[in-house]
Amino acid sequence: MSDTTPTANAVATMDKITALCKRRGFVFPGSEIYGGFVGSFDFGPYGVELANNIKKVWWEAMVQHERNIVGLDSAIVTHPRVWEASGHVGGFSDPLVECRECNTRSRADHLLEEVGAFADEKMSLEEINKVFDDNRDKISCPKCGQKNFGKVSQFNLLVKTNLGNFKDDWGTDPAYLRGETCQGIYLNYKNVLDSSRVKVPFGIAQIGKAFRNEIAPRQYIFRKREFEQMEMQMFVAPETELELYDVWKQKRMQYYIDLGFKPENLRFHEHENLVFYAKAAFDIEYKFPFGFKELEGIHARGDYDLTQHQKFSEVNMEYQDPYTNEKYVPHVVETSVGLDRTFLAVMTEFYDEDNLGGETRTVLRFPFKLAPIKVAVFPLLRNRPELVAKAEEVFDLLSKNFRAEFDDNGNVGKRYRRQDEIGTPYCVTIDFDTLGENPDLLDTVTIRHRDTGEQERVAIAELISYLK
Ligand code: GAP
Numbered sequence: 001m002s003d004t005t006p007t008a009n010a011v012a013t014m015d016k017i018t019a020l021c022k023r024r025g026f027v028f029p030g031s032e033i034y035g036g037f038v039g040s041f042d043f044g045p046y047g048v049e050l051a052n053n054i055k056k057v058w059w060e061a062m063v064q065h066e067r068n069i070v071g072l073d074s075a076i077v078t079h080p081r082v083w084e085a086s087g088h089v090g091g092f093s094d095p096l097v098e099c100r101e102c103n104t105r106s107r108a109d110h111l112l113e114e115v116g117a118f119a120d121e122k123m124s125l126e127e128i129n130k131v132f133d134d135n136r137d138k139i140s141c142p143k144c145g146q147k148n149f150g151k152v153s154q155f156n157l158l159v160k161t162n163l164g165n166f167k168d169d170w171g172t173d174p175a176y177l178r179g180e181t182c183q184g185i186y187l188n189y190k191n192v193l194d195s196s197r198v199k200v201p202f203g204i205a206q207i208g209k210a211f212r213n214e215i216a217p218r219q220y221i222f223r224k225r226e227f228e229q230m231e232m233q234m235f236v237a238p239e240t241e242l243e244l245y246d247v248w249k250q251k252r253m254q255y256y257i258d259l260g261f262k263p264e265n266l267r268f269h270e271h272e273n274l275v276f277y278a279k280a281a282f283d284i285e286y287k288f289p290f291g292f293k294e295l296e297g298i299h300a301r302g303d304y305d306l307t308q309h310q311k312f313s314e315v316n317m318e319y320q321d322p323y324t325n326e327k328y329v330p331h332v333v334e335t336s337v338g339l340d341r342t343f344l345a346v347m348t349e350f351y352d353e354d355n356l357g358g359e360t361r362t363v364l365r366f367p368f369k370l371a372p373i374k375v376a377v378f379p380l381l382r383n384r385p386e387l388v389a390k391a392e393e394v395f396d397l398l399s400k401n402f403r404a405e406f407d408d409n410g411n412v413g414k415r416y417r418r419q420d421e422i423g424t425p426y427c428v429t430i431d432f433d434t435l436g437e438n439p440d441l442l443d444t445v446t447i448r449h450r451d452t453g454e455q456e457r458v459a460i461a462e463l464i465s466y467l468k
Helices: 014-023 045-064 081-085 108-114 125-138 182-195 238-258 304-313 339-350 385-399 412-422 460-467
Strands: 004-006 027-029 041-043 069-072 093-098 105-107 153-156 159-161 175-177 202-211 226-236 266-270 280-288 291-302 331-338 351-356 359-364 375-379 404-406 426-430 444-449 455-459
Touching: 014 027, 014 339, 014 351, 014 359, 041 045, 045 069, 045 202, 045 226, 045 339, 069 182, 081 182, 081 304, 093 108, 093 125, 105 108, 108 125, 175 202, 182 202, 182 226, 182 304, 182 331, 226 238, 226 339, 238 266, 238 280, 238 291, 238 331, 266 291, 280 339, 291 304, 291 339, 304 331, 331 339, 339 351, 359 412, 375 385, 375 412, 385 404, 385 426, 385 460, 412 426, 444 460, 455 460
Parallel strands: 069 202, 375 404, 375 426
Antiparallel strands: 004 351, 027 041, 093 105, 093 153, 159 175, 202 226, 226 331, 266 280, 280 291, 291 331, 351 359, 426 444, 444 455
């Protein structure tokens, strides 16, 4: 029988999540020994396992389970013209405003949001300045609290690099770190078409790093300067774009529900102000500790991207339908989600505190496929070589099938708490009965369940199929 009861205050706050992530090795501040580096974070030993599992689950859903989606891993640094064609050199910017008192630069749209006004990247600079001027008397600098700002200007988010450029003045002729992974997909659309047997509608999926010179990285790993995206671009016949868009919108919402997210923590948000080429754009928003915010974007992008690359590269991007011989530039339905945001959503969603056996504990109730460690193996006592040897044997058996951890540190209760905090679904303890003290229990172990604290006896020979 389970003896867990809920606590009154099990809500995941940012303070609790960031402290747990640091304490247990999920996320570390970037360059910490040098005092940190704004907008930069590193995944620690359990963080990298969780991040890899998130990517694996996404890849399974988007590539493995789909008949007409293939994968790609394209370069981070591309020909600079790519970013002119995509519109990023000219238009990929955020509205920046500088405090005249302390010179702190902030995003004008974020400051406006805080006073209940609205501006976004699709508005012209004049329009944003007008809204800002209308609200000036209400807006305070987040650093010094003064209300003395300059004019709003546009700040380009592309990160320049001098890779392969040996001139001293490389700033005048830069390359860029990619601002979104999907551009690599458009560049390879023809290669994939010509080298595999895909037919429209087909998709290309990719996971990889993207870089943006965010003016104000904030909310922990929610908005970083270096982050990872998981993007899928589906190339479709123009007349099917909105129908397939709707299919993917629903599929992507269902994906989170299937992963174990509570429906009430997710919602769709329709973009009020579409970019000129888009037919439709919805965000899936998640209820982060700081409120509902964008987790994933689903966009009907028309033929804008391929047409732009066709124009700038002078390579024909048309597709010829093998049945009708009709030629057209495919339209694109995109799903785009950040790994780091998914990580934060997963930490928030599965964070819990309860009372177990009269003690309050913190527990991450990760689904099995996301858990960094699937099973922990304990010898009951670390100073009994026969127990340790048997536990090592069980660990060797399990670790060939699952990410497992061997732990002989402290009493078993403490080891359970540690594993609860990192979300390990099962703990296996090797005790004297395993060694045959009770002959009926020879070669059996105790399995303890994370969520309920319940324990049961299972034969070592059945452990792998039990855990699978
Ligand atoms: N290709 C479309 C695209 O990049 P986006 O809305 O700019 O669209 C897609 O980004 C997703 O990438 C977002 O929903 C978010 O999950 C993630 N993302 C964007 N900027 C980010 C940042 N600075 N830090 C972390 N994740 C970010």
